[in-house]
Amino acid sequence: MKFKKIIIWLIVFFVLLAGGRYIIKEYIYPYKYSNIINEYSAKYELDPYLVLAVIKTESNFNENAESSKGAKGLMQIMDSTGEWIADKLEVENFETKMLFDPEINIEFGCWYLNNLLSEFDDLSLALAAYNGGSGNVTKWLNDPEYSSDGENLTYIPFKETKKYVDKVSTRYNVYKFLYE
Structure with a gap:
């Protein structure tokens, strides 16, 4: 018994x-928007679970999300960043309202993440740049208060950016655990 x-x-x-x-x-x-995420993560050589983690953190999959600072869509792209990416990708007749379109937003976000990973060659630095700006990350890397070697950050001075990097990294690991 x-x-x-x-x-x-x-x-x-x-x-x-x-x-x-x-x-x-x-x-x-x-794993929402799987076809779009799979297409553009492959095109821009990203792990789709990383893209999912960024979307989960940025907008929680709300394609109509708009931050108080004006970041738009799933991957929360600023208007000026969207215009810059549209220019780089040679998107004709781009309007910032197009950032609410999931396909455009995910393509632009994937291109931007790839660009930041190429620039910084480090996931944490790329995520810090995605949130806090690449200019700030470059400045921090050149400041001995934040970087002892000019290649890694020992301290991220923006609390929001530090929390962002930690959140995306954790969610990235959770996505890999659940879906691999």
Whole structure:
């Protein structure tokens, strides 16, 4: 009888565990816009789980999100950054309202992340630049108060940027754990 109870409890435990993973994947860490994310993460040589982590952190998958500073869409791209990227990608007749379009926003965000990774050759630095600006990251790298070697940051002076890097990094690891 005791053995039967143990087996039943084990079955219940594993059913709850499997159901919990489903709930987490479906509602907390979803893989929305998968076709668009897969297309542009491949085009710009990014891990799609990184793109998902950025979107989760930036807008929580709200394509109509607009920050108090004016960042727009899923990947929260500023108007000036969107115009610069549109110019680099030779997008004709670009208007900043187009940043609310998931496909345009994800393509621009992936291009920008790739650009920052190429510039800084480090994920944490690229994420800090995505949030705090590449000019600030370059300035911090050249300041011995924030970088001892000019290549790594020992301290990120913007609290929001430090929290952002930590959040995206954690969510990136969660996405990899859930979907790999």
